[in-house]
Amino acid sequence: MSIKKKIRREEKISGLIFIAPAMLQFFIFFLIPLLLCIYASFTNWNALSTNRSFVGISNYIRVFQDAKFWKSIGNTIYMLIPIPFYLFFAMLFALACHKKVPGNKVFRVIYYLPYISSIVALVIIWKWIFNPEFGLVNIFLQKFFGIVGPDWLGNPVWTKRMIVIMIIWKLIGPTAIYYLAALKNIPQTYYEAATVDGATSVKQFFSITLPLLTPTTFYLTVVGLIGSMQTFIEIQLFTTDGGRDYGVATIIYYIWQRAFKYNQMAMACAAAILFSILILIITCIQLKLSNKWVYEGE
Amino acid sequence: MKSRKISVSAIIPFALLLIGALTMITPFAWMLSTALKGSKAVYQIPPQWIPNPVDWANFSEIWTSSNLLVGIRNSAFITSIVIIGSTISSSMAAFSFAKMDFPGKRIFFIALLSTMMMPGVVLLIPQFMMYTQFKWIDTLYPLIIPASLGNVSMIFFLRQYMTGLSSELIDAAKIDGCNYFMIYGKIFVPLSKSAIAANTIFIFMNTWNDYLGPALFTNSKNLQTVQVAIASLNSYYAEQTDIPVVMAASLIAIIPVLVLFSICQKYFTESFAMTGIKG
Numbered sequence: 399m400s401i402k403k404k405i406r407r408e409e410k411i412s413g414l415i416f417i418a419p420a421m422l423q424f425f426i427f428f429l430i431p432l433l434l435c436i437y438a439s440f441t442n443w444n445a446l447s448t449n450r451s452f453v454g455i456s457n458y459i460r461v462f463q464d465a466k467f468w469k470s471i472g473n474t475i476y477m478l479i480p481i482p483f484y485l486f487f488a489m490l491f492a493l494a495c496h497k498k499v500p501g502n503k504v505f506r507v508i509y510y511l512p513y514i515s516s517i518v519a520l521v522i523i524w525k526w527i528f529n530p531e532f533g534l535v536n537i538f539l540q541k542f543f544g545i546v547g548p549d550w551l552g553n554p555v556w557t558k559r560m561i562v563i564m565i566i567w568k569l570i571g572p573t574a575i576y577y578l579a580a581l582k583n584i585p586q587t588y589y590e591a592a593t594v595d596g597a598t599s600v601k602q603f604f605s606i607t608l609p610l611l612t613p614t615t616f617y618l619t620v621v622g623l624i625g626s627m628q629t630f631i632e633i634q635l636f637t638t639d640g641g642r643d644y645g646v647a648t649i650i651y652y653i654w655q656r657a658f659k660y661n662q663m664a665m666a667c668a669a670a671i672l673f674s675i676l677i678l679i680i681t682c683i684q685l686k687l688s689n690k691w692v693y694e695g696e
Numbered sequence: 697m698k699s700r701k702i703s704v705s706a707i708i709p710f711a712l713l714l715i716g717a718l719t720m721i722t723p724f725a726w727m728l729s730t731a732l733k734g735s736k737a738v739y740q741i742p743p744q745w746i747p748n749p750v751d752w753a754n755f756s757e758i759w760t761s762s763n764l765l766v767g768i769r770n771s772a773f774i775t776s777i778v779i780i781g782s783t784i785s786s787s788m789a790a791f792s793f794a795k796m797d798f799p800g801k802r803i804f805f806i807a808l809l810s811t812m813m814m815p816g817v818v819l820l821i822p823q824f825m826m827y828t829q830f831k832w833i834d835t836l837y838p839l840i841i842p843a844s845l846g847n848v849s850m851i852f853f854l855r856q857y858m859t860g861l862s863s864e865l866i867d868a869a870k871i872d873g874c875n876y877f878m879i880y881g882k883i884f885v886p887l888s889k890s891a892i893a894a895n896t897i898f899i900f901m902n903t904w905n906d907y908l909g910p911a912l913f914t915n916s917k918n919l920q921t922v923q924v925a926i927a928s929l930n931s932y933y934a935e936q937t938d939i940p941v942v943m944a945a946s947l948i949a950i951i952p953v954l955v956l957f958s959i960c961q962k963y964f965t966e967s968f969a970m971t972g973i974k975g
Binding site: 405416420421427432487491495498500510514515516523526537541631635654673678 | 705706708712713716717719720722723724726727730738739741742743785786789791792793796797798799801804807808811813815817818819821822823824825826842845846848851870875876877901904905907908912923926927930939942943947949950953954957958961
């Protein structure tokens with residue numbers, strides 16, 4: 399009895415020691431900063447002054463009254479456009495790859511190339527390719543369509559479109575891998591039974607493949623939405639000041655600029671809290687809606 | 697007749713994949729082509745795909761004319777410590793959550809998972825405020841210490857993996873007199889080798905490619921990471937319009953990740969298939 403107790407005790411202590419580093423990280427680098435952010439959002443904290451006093455919800459009111467904030471929300475919604483496109487192309491390529499074509503492995507590395515490259519390097523290439531005068535894209539448009547290409551880097555409307563194209567291009571590869579894994583999990587017997595029943599391959603796709611891919615599509619949509627809402631680094635690297643008329647800036651860019659360009663830490667924290675609540679709400683809604691269209695299995 | 701039908705049905709997917717692959721690779725091909733040109737040939741219209749003459753000078757020039765070498769050294773240093781630290785602490789936590797029983801287990805696990813909901817960039821602001829108090833700004837500590845203590849997605853992933861391994865292994869080892877540290881190190885780590893490898897590549901990629909953290913927390917030239925060095929090279933040369941040099945530097949920064957990824961591709965795809973996203 400006492401040996402058993404001793405063993406249980408050893409398990410408890412070892413278990414806690416094993417998670418100690420991870421929990422240390424949670425408390426010091428997540429929980430404390432989070433609480434600090436909430437606290438600072440109710441003070442007049444800025445990078446320069448040391449006297450901080452409580453100012454109530456005035457930071458939140460200032461955020462709501464800021465025209466730039468609302469503009470950045472619009473731009474953030476614009477950045478959701480890539481999601482259906484890369485989901486579509488990823489599914490298409492996954493279906494093609496699933497068909498055991500030659501060069502399968504080489505294709506996979508190539509499709510992953512944009513994803514594994516650093517964003518700094520990608521932006522450098524894209525700035526060069528979309529250079530209005532000497533870039534490949536505009537030269538191509540001129541040569542094959544006789545169109546004078548737009549000013550991708552100077553005109554905020556076109557910069558946004560360019561970023562959308564880039565995000566689609568970048569995320570097709572990793573998304574396709576998810577679909578490929580899901581396709582491998584569909585039992586071959588389903589298709590065999592359908593063939594016996596005389597279902598065409600188109601019919602098989604819509605009544606077997608597509609429904610069985612819905613959990614994956616759902617997961618990718620949730621992750622994609624949260625990720626797209628946080629589009630930031632591209633804006634930071636492509637534009638100097640959020641683009642002309644703040645036309646490219648997203649919410650995170652807005653928060654970032656408030657904090658590190660204008661040293662308005664408190665206001666940035668207020669906006670950050672609002673944004674985090676927004677993300678939380680969207681995730682909850684999605685989880686609620688999921689049972690309406692996700693195939694749950696029998 | 698039958699074999700012809702198969703080959704025809706493979707043609708369309710193959711063509712599709714080929715078009716996609718060309719789209720993926722063209723920017724990189726153009727990058728390489730540009731990196732091998734003299735600074736005047738760059739502005740030639742129509743563009744030259746195969747440089748004539750091939751100019752290797754850019755690849756030797758960057759080592760002396762930029763901070764790239766310092767950047768690579770710093771990044772290699774940061775990345776190796778983070779990989780070692782994070783792999784050990786994440787796999788330990790994963791083992792504990794998968795196979796051990798201790799007070800508060802559920803709450804701790806949910807707490808860790810909840811961190812994934814919080815936008816990372818948003819956390820950088822209070823972290824910056826905190827590091828200012830710690831006097832950590834313009835040191836490498838903010839880039840090394842937090843990340844070395846663990847990685848939530850790795851913990852989650854490995855926990856799923858280790859839960860699937862037999863618990864009888866633990867009982868058998870206990871009878872042989874092993875404590876939990878030995879069970880973890882001698883049984884569970886070897887059994888989870890491929891899952892750990894797959895996650896390590898992710899950590900390598902994220903740490904090596906990180907730009908925001910280093911750009912925010914360090915200012916000194918001798919603390920620049922590889923991405924910061926390239927970004928500053930780019931803004932410097934953008935005015936000088938010496939594009940080939942910037943392209944060469946960017947290519948060099950991509951190569952380590954590409955090589956590692958190609959070698960470990962097997963683990964990578966396997967790990968995706970294993971998680972399987974069951975809904």
